[in-house]
Amino acid sequence: xxxxxxxxxxxxxxxxxxxxxxxxxxxxxxxxxxxxxxxxxxxxxxxxxxxxxxxxxxxxxxxxxxxxxxxxxxxxxxxxxxxxxxxxxxxxxxxxxxxxxxxxxxxxxxxxxxxxxxxxxxxxxxxxxxxxxxxxxxxxxxxxxxxxxxxxxxxxxxxxxxxxxxxxxxxxxxxxxxxxxxxxxxxxxxxxxxxxxxxxxxxxxxxxxxxxxxxxxxxxxxxxxxxxxxxxxxxxxxxxxxxxxxxxxxxxxxxxxxxxxxxxxxxxxxxxxxxxxxxxxxxxxxxxxxxxxxxxxxxxxxxxxxxxxxxxxxxxxxxxxxxxxxxxxxxxxxxxxxxxxxxxxxxxx
Numbered sequence: 425x426x427x428x429x430x431x432x433x434x435x436x437x438x439x440x441x442x443x444x445x446x447x448x449x450x451x452x453x454x455x456x457x458x459x460x461x462x463x464x465x466x467x468x469x470x471x472x473x474x475x476x477x478x479x480x481x482x483x484x485x486x487x488x489x490x491x492x493x494x495x496x497x498x499x500x501x502x503x504x505x506x507x508x509x510x511x512x513x514x515x516x517x518x519x520x521x522x523x524x525x526x527x528x529x530x531x532x533x534x535x536x537x538x539x540x541x542x543x544x545x546x547x548x549x550x551x552x553x554x555x556x557x558x559x560x561x562x563x564x565x566x567x568x569x570x571x572x573x574x575x576x577x578x579x580x581x582x583x584x585x586x587x588x589x590x591x592x593x594x595x596x597x598x599x600x601x602x603x604x605x606x607x608x609x610x611x612x613x614x615x616x617x618x619x620x621x622x623x624x625x626x627x628x629x630x631x632x633x634x635x636x637x638x639x640x641x642x643x644x645x646x647x648x649x650x651x652x653x654x655x656x657x658x659x660x661x662x663x664x665x666x667x668x669x670x671x672x673x674x675x676x677x678x679x680x681x682x683x684x685x686x687x688x689x690x691x692x693x694x695x696x697x698x699x700x701x702x703x704x705x706x707x708x709x710x711x712x713x714x715x716x717x718x719x720x721x722x723x724x725x726x727x728x729x730x731x732x733x734x735x736x737x738x739x740x741x742x743x744x745x746x747x748x749x750x751x752x753x754x755x756x757x758x759x760x761x762x763x764x765x766x767x768x769x770x771x772x773x
Contacts, residue, residue: 425463426456434471441471449474449488481505528569543568552582559588570596574603577622578615586618590625601626605639608655613648620654637664644670653679660687665697672704675725676718685721689728698731705729706737719749727756735760 431438444450445461450470452461463471470491477487482505490496522544531537539562546558555576562568573593580586593600604626607619620643623636643655644667656670657680668691674684688705692698708714709722723741726734738760741753 425465425468427452427461427463430463430468430471434468434475436471436475444471444474447484447488449484449491481509525569525572528571539563540568540572544572547572547576552585555580555582556585556588559585559592562592568592568596570599570603574600574607577604578607578610578618580618581614586622587625590622593622594626601636605636608639608643608646608651613651616643616646616648616651620651620658624654624658637662640664641666649677649679653684657683657687660684660691663691663694665691665694665700667691668697668701669704672701672708672725675705675721676708676714678717678721681721681725685725685728688725689730692729692731698729699733702726702729702731702733702737709741716746716748719746720752723749723752723756727760 425433427438427441430436431441434441436444441450441461445452450467452467453464454462456462473491474484474487477490478484480502482490482501486501490498490501522541525544526537526540529536529540531540543558543562547555549555549558570593573589573596577586577589577593580589593603601623604619604623607615607622610616610619620640623640637659640655640659641664643651644659646652646655652670653674656667656674659667660671668688671684671688671691675681675688688701692701705722705726709719714722723738726737735757738753738757742750742757744750744753
């Protein structure tokens with residue numbers, strides 16, 4: 425079989441077959457009278473063996489070693505190939521992300537491209553100071569993709585750099601908060617915490633998008649108390665009553681309980697929500713597991729609520745079996761009674 429026919433059958437070019445011959449990988453068994461290479465069926469099989477090993481990522485030198493050594497065991501080499509391939513894929517994924525980030529910035533010239541590349545290099549630095557500088561020194565008119573900044577926020581562990589990134593993200597457009605919502609579904613709890621903290625620091629209201637409100641509502645079931653707490657406060661401040669149980673839980677646990685109590689007070693100005701809040705707080709006050717500190721926080725939360733029913737609950741607590749609780753309730757009842765009618769009416773609105 426001459427070299428042309430071998431090339432047609434194997435898909436390997438005549439030039440490459442001659443290269444294999446020169447390297448000693450596949451040497452044709454014979455020559456014709458005219459001096460042309462002549463391949464046997466075994467030679468062709470070896471060509472396919474070479475191509476098969478090359479398809480796994482082996483160099484020609486490694487292929488030659490594998491075929492020449494009868495005691496060669498592939499396990500170690502295959503393990504190395506897996507690691508090399510994983511490294512290559514990771515580099516290619518990084519390159520793809522970089523190209524997508526540049527494309528998303530809609531550059532109008534190579535100067536815009538270079539600015540985005542410079543920002544990405546700065547954000548990838550191991551130095552927190554350099555990462556922060558990369559954000560703060562960016563020209564105001566330089567286009568930066570929101571997704572790039574959001575990704576950096578979710579990966580940033582240094583609070584100072586995270587603050588700078590949130591500041592830059594807030595200036596990047598209306599999609600800034602939406603770009604962070606993906607972090608609320610991350611398997612890593614630290615990423616979820618960064619996402620919800622960053623959203624809380626943004627100027628936009630959770631009302632801005634239905635998708636954000638939905639994502640924060642789902643975060644109310646997060647196993648992490650910090651994620652639940654930030655989500656509950658943001659939703660409560662936007663009037664979402666689904667946050668009420670989580671806000672009451674924050675008061676019980678002492679997690680930003682003052683903020684939670686203020687939000688509960690605001691939500692209770694809605695007649696449809698007031699009874700629910702009062703009932704939940706009262707139930708927690710009566711719970712056998714509630715210790716003194718917890719009951720004090722619950723009483724303080726009650727004081728934030730408008731309406732006569734709150735004062736009735738406090739008056740009942742003035743006769744509580746716990747003398748300290750009764751004294752605190754009495755003090756708050758006196759405080760509420762001393763308020764002018766105008767002040768009471770304003771709180772009850």
